[in-house]
Amino acid sequence: MLRRRHVNVKTVKELDAFPKVPEPYVDKTVVGGTFSIFTFCIIAYLIIAETNYFLDSRLQFKFEPDTDYDAKLKINIDITVAMPCVRIGADILDSTNQNLVGYDNLEEEDTWWELSPEQRSHFEALKHMNSYLREEYHAIHELLWKSNQIILHSEMPKRTHEPSYKPDACRIHGSINANKVAGNFHITAGRPLSLPRGHIHVSPFMTDRDYNFTHRINKFSFGGPSPGIVHPLEGDEKIANDNMMLYQYFVEIVPTDIRTLLSTSKTYQYSVKDHQRPIDHQKGSHGIPGIFFKYDMSALKIRITQQRDTVAQFLVKLCATVGGIFVTSGLIKNIVQSFWYIMYCKFIQDKFNENNQRTPMFSATTNLEGPRTINLLQVSAPDNIDIMLKPQNVNYVN
Numbered sequence: 253m254l255r256r257r258h259v260n261v262k263t264v265k266e267l268d269a270f271p272k273v274p275e276p277y278v279d280k281t282v283v284g285g286t287f288s289i290f291t292f293c294i295i296a297y298l299i300i301a302e303t304n305y306f307l308d309s310r311l312q313f314k315f316e317p318d319t320d321y322d323a324k325l326k327i328n329i330d331i332t333v334a335m336p337c338v339r340i341g342a343d344i345l346d347s348t349n350q351n352l353v354g355y356d357n358l359e360e361e362d363t364w365w366e367l368s369p370e371q372r373s374h375f376e377a378l379k380h381m382n383s384y385l386r387e388e389y390h391a392i393h394e395l396l397w398k399s400n401q402i403i404l405h406s407e408m409p410k411r412t413h414e415p416s417y418k419p420d421a422c423r424i425h426g427s428i429n430a431n432k433v434a435g436n437f438h439i440t441a442g443r444p445l446s447l448p449r450g451h452i453h454v455s456p457f458m459t460d461r462d463y464n465f466t467h468r469i470n471k472f473s474f475g476g477p478s479p480g481i482v483h484p485l486e487g488d489e490k491i492a493n494d495n496m497m498l499y500q501y502f503v504e505i506v507p508t509d510i511r512t513l514l515s516t517s518k519t520y521q522y523s524v525k526d527h528q529r530p531i532d533h534q535k536g537s538h539g540i541p542g543i544f545f546k547y548d549m550s551a552l553k554i555r556i557t558q559q560r561d562t563v564a565q566f567l568v569k570l571c572a573t574v575g576g577i578f579v580t581s582g583l584i585k586n587i588v589q590s591f592w593y594i595m596y597c598k599f600i601q602d603k604f605n606e607n608n609q610r611t612p613m614f615s616a617t618t619n620l621e622g623p624r625t626i627n628l629l630q631v632s633a634p635d636n637i638d639i640m641l642k643p644q645n646v647n648y649v650n
Contacts, residue, residue, distance in 0.1 A: 283589045291581040298573050302566070309513065309560040318507050318553040325432045325505075325520075325549075329358065330408070330425040330471035333439060333543070334365045334464045334492075337422035341444040341453055344428060346435035358426040362419035365466070370409045375470070379487030408470055425471070432549060439467075440542030463541050465499060466492040472545075474505055474520035481508070484524050496531040499543045507553035513560070521554070522547070 333340055337360045367375060424439065441463060442455030472485040490499060502525045510517050531541050561569075 281589065283592060284585055287581055287585040287588075291578060294581075295574055295577050298577065299570065302570055302573060306561055306566040309558045312557045312559055314555045314557070315552050316555055318549075318551060320507070321432060323432050324429040326475055327428045327430055327437065328471055328473045329428070329437070330423070330469075331439065331543070332363065332365070332421055332423045332468045332470065334421050334466040335441075335462075336420065337362050339441060339455070339458065339462065340422055340439055341442055342424050342437070342439045343444045343451065344430055344435055344437045345451065346431050347433045348431060358424065358428055361423040361425070363421050363423045364411075364415050364417075364419055365421040366415070368409075368411050368413070371411070374409055375468070375487065375489075378470070379489070382483065382487040385482045434546075434548040437545040437547070438542055439465075440540055440544075460495055463495040463497075464492055465497050465541060465543055466490060467499070467543055474522060476517060476519055478508075478510060478517050478519040481519055481521055484522070490528065494530040496541045498529055498531055498539045498541055500527045501525070501543075501545045502527070503545060503547040504550060505547055506550045508556065509553065510556045512556075512558040 327344075342358065342360070440453050441458060442453035445452050445454050467490055469485050469488040471483075473481070473483045485501065503522050504524075505520050505522045508519050508521050510519065529537060529539075531537055531539050
């Protein structure tokens with residue numbers, strides 16, 4: 253049977269291993285007070301900085317093989333070509349020889365090449381922002397990922413007033429779920445026609461003057477929208493200086509998995525190289541005029557993870573910071589104070605004593621006179637001396 257034992261307070265006091273210095277033995281100096289003020293200021297600043305660092309997070313980038321082969325590649329397209337829709341056709345042919353023609357999600361809309369003031373302002377803003385993101389990408393992409401804010405995801409505003417002439421351009425927009433393999437999305441003259449081993453574009457009753465592949469890219473991206481992803485092709489506008497022009501875009505796609513504290517998403521980043529040349533068979537420049545996007549998938553993917561220290565790690569770092577600063581400042585204070593004492597005792601005190609020894613006790617201008625002697629025989633007595641005797645009361649004791 254266990255008995256309840258009373259804890260002796262004296263026994264607990266004997267276990268106290270922390271040193272105690274009595275108050276009379278504590279020497280408070282000006283140097284120590286100055287160092288204490290600076291130490292408290294530094295500790296307060298470091299506590300605030302460490303807290304901000306704990307509240308902030310870091311992004312870790314890691315490359316790993318992409319094993320998700322069965323996934324679909326979503327291609328988002330919004331391109332305007334300066335030709336009527338009846339004269340051009342758009343489709344995708346991937347490396348498996350699968351022709352993705354007839355998707356309802358990819359729409360063709362007759363429009364006008366010239367933009368309205370509102371549309372031009374929107375496009376210029378998109379162009380300027382994408383140019384800025386490409387130049388300052390490494391400085392702000394982490395901020396965009398952490399904020400989880402989608403930027404510039406608004407659609408082109410619609411026209412409030414339509415021009416008086418017929419539409420002279422074609423807007424091709426929508427999304428296509430393609431195979432996750434290399435492919436070729438192209439826009440060229442004529443309507444596409446599927447064949448057992450490929451496809452062709454039929455363009456009857458068209459001359460060289462009817463070709464005009466001046467185009468404007470409002471949107472060209474892969475996967476879902478995600479903050480921090482820069483789309484280099486968005487905001488691009490090419491004006492053809494020749495009717496028979498070939499525009500080629502070589503796109504390298506990198507799958508990207510983003511795991512932040514707010515969301516988890518799978519998207520794609522890409523880099524692009526563009527090339528353009530006129531088609532002139534007589535000069536040896538062969539090819540088919542049109543706009544070709546040749547994309548290829550990377551075998552590696554990027555995993556982005558947002559990390560933050562735990563509360564225990566934060567407290568350990570905070571205690572280590574405060575204790576280290578306090579001990580270091582005390583050590584520096586002792587060194588400075590010892591140096592000050594040595595300087596004071598060696599130079600200042602010795603100089604003060606030397607000055608005191610050289611200073612005379614009395615001033616040289618002081619007239620010192622010895623004690624004067626008085627001749628009592630020559631002292632004249634006063635003429636009249638009144639002497640009054642007072643009777644004394646004597647008490648007799650019997």
